[in-house]
Amino acid sequence: MLLARWLEKNERADTLLESLPRTLAGVERGRCQSLLFGAIRHMGRIDAHLSALVERAPRPRLKAVLLVAGFELIEGGDEHHAARVVHHAVEQTKTLASAPEARLVNAVVRRLAAALAADNAPPALATAAQLAAWFSHPEWLVQRWLAQFSAAGTRAFLEWNQKPAPVLARWRLRARAPSDAELAWLAPTQWPEFYEVRPGHWAETGAAIADGRIYVQDASTRLAVGLLAPRPGERILDACAAPGGKSILIADMLAAAREAGDGAPARLVALDLPGPRIDRLRENLARAAAGVEVALVQADLAKAGRRLFADHNLPEEYDAVLLDAPCSNTGVMRHRVDVKWRLRTGDIEKHAKQQLALLDAAARRVAASGRLVYSTCSVDEVENERVVSAFLERAGARFELEKSVVAYPWLSGHDGAAAFLLRRK
Numbered sequence: 207m208l209l210a211r212w213l214e215k216n217e218r219a220d221t222l223l224e225s226l227p228r229t230l231a232g233v234e235r236g237r238c239q240s241l242l243f244g245a246i247r248h249m250g251r252i253d254a255h256l257s258a259l260v261e262r263a264p265r266p267r268l269k270a271v272l273l274v275a276g277f278e279l280i281e282g283g284d285e286h287h288a289a290r291v292v293h294h295a296v297e298q299t300k301t302l303a304s305a306p307e308a309r310l311v312n313a314v315v316r317r318l319a320a321a322l323a324a325d326n327a328p329p330a331l332a333t334a335a336q337l338a339a340w341f342s343h344p345e346w347l348v349q350r351w352l353a354q355f356s357a358a359g360t361r362a363f364l365e366w367n368q369k370p371a372p373v374l375a376r377w378r379l380r381a382r383a384p385s386d387a388e389l390a391w392l393a394p395t396q397w398p399e400f401y402e403v404r405p406g407h408w409a410e411t412g413a414a415i416a417d418g419r420i421y422v423q424d425a426s427t428r429l430a431v432g433l434l435a436p437r438p439g440e441r442i443l444d445a446c447a448a449p450g451g452k453s454i455l456i457a458d459m460l461a462a463a464r465e466a467g468d469g470a471p472a473r474l475v476a477l478d479l480p481g482p483r484i485d486r487l488r489e490n491l492a493r494a495a496a497g498v499e500v501a502l503v504q505a506d507l508a509k510a511g512r513r514l515f516a517d518h519n520l521p522e523e524y525d526a527v528l529l530d531a532p533c534s535n536t537g538v539m540r541h542r543v544d545v546k547w548r549l550r551t552g553d554i555e556k557h558a559k560q561q562l563a564l565l566d567a568a569a570r571r572v573a574a575s576g577r578l579v580y581s582t583c584s585v586d587e588v589e590n591e592r593v594v595s596a597f598l599e600r601a602g603a604r605f606e607l608e609k610s611v612v613a614y615p616w617l618s619g620h621d622g623a624a625a626f627l628l629r630r631k
């Protein structure tokens with residue numbers, strides 16, 4: 207059971223999901239994901255009740271069964287729903303654990319159903335502790351958000367994070383729009399080019415990714431690349447590129463400009479650290495738009511001096527540099543359900559320190575009058591505005607901030623993200 211592995215080994219939930227057999231597809235695969243993500247998403251609230259209902263912490267297998275049952279109870283259903291959840295949890299425990307444990311599960315899930323049904327949503331002016339308990343988030347994170355986003359914003363954000371995330375995909379073909387057959391599983395959204403993949407269409411999605419019709423990415427990813435506005439003929443560096451979502455978008459924009467008549471050569475350099483993510487990047491870049499030349503560099507950006515680029519026969523300076531920095535992922539918690547349980551107090555400040563160092567390094571690769579876009583998928587000001595201010599304090603004589611956009615999920619309707627366009631003077 208994936209959830210037991212997640213509890214035991216602390217592997218990332220989305221990586222665990224990829225380990226499901228390929229034969230498990232369609233609705234069944236969707237239900238597996240929904241149960242895994244739902245149990246993790248609501249773990250705080252369910253756990254609080256469980257600790258009052260069981261004397262000793264159950265072993266991971268049992269705990270996983272109880273968390274899934276708790277999630278199913280929160281999900282709700284008709285008047286027989288709770289009885290079905292109890293029955294299912296008991297049967298699963300018999301298979302995964304033992305008969306005595308199944309008897310325990312029977313008693314605990316019945317009482318869990320009553321306890322969850324008696325829960326009340328917190329009042330409008332709730333404390334951080336009340337919000338954290340009901341919305342299953344760490345209290346320190348809620349406190350942090352209350353200080354940054356007001357009570358209403360924080361509550362809307364928490365509600366957002368607790369809802370299942372739709373899968374969005376960008377339509378990559380310029381020559382044609384999705385056909386009627388494709389629109390049967392791709393639903394248009396308010397963002398042109400982005401479609402919601404209807405649940406249960408795993409096979410169609412895989413085929414469309416493989417032949418380059420779509421790339422699965424959230425609408426928020428367009429913000430940073432939109433500010434970068436890459437053009438053919440420019441030297442372009444994607445400095446933190448893996449797994450390649452924004453590189454592919456850049457390549458597609460370059461290809462579109464060429465189709466529209468701009469005959470200048472379209473080249474892109476995609477850089478990331480050596481390691482497993484570089485394989486994903488390579489695989490994705492192989493699907494980059496035809497007519498765009500993409501060079502892949504495996505290196506630590508912080509140590510990548512002129513020499514490294516010269517050794518690869520690549521430009522040492524660039525007209526447009528994108529730094530999509532590693533971050534706390536606080537903007538994408540609806541998709542990355544376990545991020546909230548991994549983050550520790552102090553992590554955000556650690557990220558900010560690394561982000562500033564990477565921003566300094568990326569800035570060194572920007573040509574005179576060139577553009578540098580700093581972006582994150584965090585909504586925390588410490589990783590966004592404050593990193594950019596700290597950078598400008600040091601580099602203000604050479605760079606100026608031209609534009610910025612911060613998308614808060616509860617306002618934008620898509621994942622959270624921030625992007626800052628800096629211009630070298």
Ligand SMILES: C[S@@+](CC[C@H](N)C(=O)[O-])C[C@H]1O[C@@H](n2cnc3c(N)ncnc32)[C@H](O)[C@@H]1O
Pocket residue numbers: 445446447448449450451452453477478479483505506507508530531532533
């Ligand atoms: C937010 S992800 C980038 C996502 C990517 N832009 C996309 O759209 O698919 C941040 C990336 O920064 C990379 N990274 C972290 N430290 C780095 C460093 N010192 N040098 C180069 N890349 C680094 C990570 O490996 C990770 O792939």
